[in-house]
Amino acid sequence: EEQLKKLCMQLAAGFDGKLAWATAEESKVSRSRPVFVQESVWANLIRALVACRCDDLAGRIWSKMAALGIKPTVVVWHALLDGYRETQQFARVLSAWNSMIKSGTKPDAALHCSRILALFDSRKKTEAMAAFEEFKKVAKEVEGGATVVCNAVIRGLLKANDFDGALAIFKSMSTDLSKPNIVTFNTFIQYHAKRVDMQSVLSTIRDISKADIAPDVVTFTTLQVALLKAGQMKATEGIFEAMKQMGIEPNVATYSAMLDQYMKDGTSEGLRLGRELLEKMEKTPGARPNEITYTSFLMGLHRTSKLSQEEVADATREILQRMERRSIRVKLGMYHTLLKGALWRQDDGLAAFQNYYRMMVKKNIKFAHDTWYIILSGLIRRNEWGVAKIMVEEMLKSGFQPMWGVQDMVRTI
Numbered sequence: 001e002e003q004l005k006k007l008c009m010q011l012a013a014g015f016d017g018k019l020a021w022a023t024a025e026e027s028k029v030s031r032s033r034p035v036f037v038q039e040s041v042w043a044n045l046i047r048a049l050v051a052c053r054c055d056d057l058a059g060r061i062w063s064k065m066a067a068l069g070i071k072p073t074v075v076v077w078h079a080l081l082d083g084y085r086e087t088q089q090f091a092r093v094l095s096a097w098n099s100m101i102k103s104g105t106k107p108d109a110a111l112h113c114s115r116i117l118a119l120f121d122s123r124k125k126t127e128a129m130a131a132f133e134e135f136k137k138v139a140k141e142v143e144g145g146a147t148v149v150c151n152a153v154i155r156g157l158l159k160a161n162d163f164d165g166a167l168a169i170f171k172s173m174s175t176d177l178s179k180p181n182i183v184t185f186n187t188f189i190q191y192h193a194k195r196v197d198m199q200s201v202l203s204t205i206r207d208i209s210k211a212d213i214a215p216d217v218v219t220f221t222t223l224q225v226a227l228l229k230a231g232q233m234k235a236t237e238g239i240f241e242a243m244k245q246m247g248i249e250p251n252v253a254t255y256s257a258m259l260d261q262y263m264k265d266g267t268s269e270g271l272r273l274g275r276e277l278l279e280k281m282e283k284t285p286g287a288r289p290n291e292i293t294y295t296s297f298l299m300g301l302h303r304t305s306k307l308s309q310e311e312v313a314d315a316t317r318e319i320l321q322r323m324e325r326r327s328i329r330v331k332l333g334m335y336h337t338l339l340k341g342a343l344w345r346q347d348d349g350l351a352a353f354q355n356y357y358r359m360m361v362k363k364n365i366k367f368a369h370d371t372w373y374i375i376l377s378g379l380i381r382r383n384e385w386g387v388a389k390i391m392v393e394e395m396l397k398s399g400f401q402p403m404w405g406v407q408d409m410v411r412t413i
Contacts, residue, residue: 090122
């Protein structure tokens with residue numbers, strides 16, 4: 001965040017004074033001002049600032065654009081609205097939409113989606129449908145196609161558990177707005193898969209075939225997960241074969257979704273299949289697991305009570321060895337995830353925690369405030385006061401100065 005703020009200040013300063021080096025107009029690039037700051041730079045900067053909740057700074061950058069005579073186009077408005085929606089600042093999405101309309105900018109289909117989805121996310125279904133009706137009046141003039149907006153409405157309705165409403169939109173697409181695409185069908189498949197309604201999942205897949213639309217990797221990924229949720233662990237190989245015949249390569253998302261489901265199963269069989277899938281990923285170019293994949297796997301080990309302490313310890317060692325072989329460094333954030341997972345494990349979590357703690361000490365990992373907060377709060381929750389006292393002694397011996405919440409817990413211990 002601090003680096004982002006510094007970058008903003010440097011960029012703003014680049015347009016002013018004797019040492020100015022930037023211009024907002026490509027035609028004015030010169031030896032003294034060699035850098036043309038493109039629209040995409042402003043858009044990405046605003047989105048990043050909103051994501052970091054640096055709204056004041058985002059406002060100053062917006063004002064700087066105005067001072068330079070830059071009129072925001074749909075690209076910049078996209079960044080602002082999407083940034084607000086991703087950070088769940090739905091009221092600001094709608095405020096930004098109104099400002100955009102007043103500025104005379106014609107929204108494209110994706111901007112209509114941002115507005116409609118923000119209303120759905122705010123649980124304002126009536127207002128969302130009213131916004132959709134507004135869109136329909138200008139649909140033929142909107143760049144980006146009506147299908148994109150219809151898909152967003154279907155997604156919002158399904159999220160609100162209004163299946164009949166979503167189905168009505170789907171039927172209207174076939175008659176007056178535009179034809180459904182694979183995203184439309186995938187949205188319905190995902191809805192049914194979450195409810196483990198295999199009959200509806202398979203029925204929707206048959207509808208894809210009738211519509212003469214080719215399924216994509218998302219279709220197959222969702223089907224794989226639905227089968228796993230339904231307990232059909234071995235049926236996934238047939239799906240892989242179907243993908244191969246259609247020339248569709250499974251990607252990281254496919255494997256990761258399956259891996260997550262194997263670990264949610266929490267059984268020895270799920271663990272075995274998860275290990276096999278992880279090995280398959282490591283041998284598949286373009287789908288090799290990363291730090292997040294391995295962390296997710298390890299977290300899954302601690303979420304279940306169906307595995308023995310020996311199984312958890314053995315699988316943990318194996319995963320860490322795999323990471324070491326592939327030169328994937330275990331970062332502090334990953335250790336935080338593992339510590340939380342171990343301390344929340346009901347029965348033998350303490351042993352797993354101690355294993356991770358010793359590992360961190362051995363590798364000379366520097367403990368931060370958050371690290372000690374996770375450790376002490378987890379031990380207090382488990383009523384492990386003796387271990388908590390030892391941890392406090394270790395912390396103070398390391399020279400770490402506790403503050404805020406950690407300091408409060410030290411007093412309690």
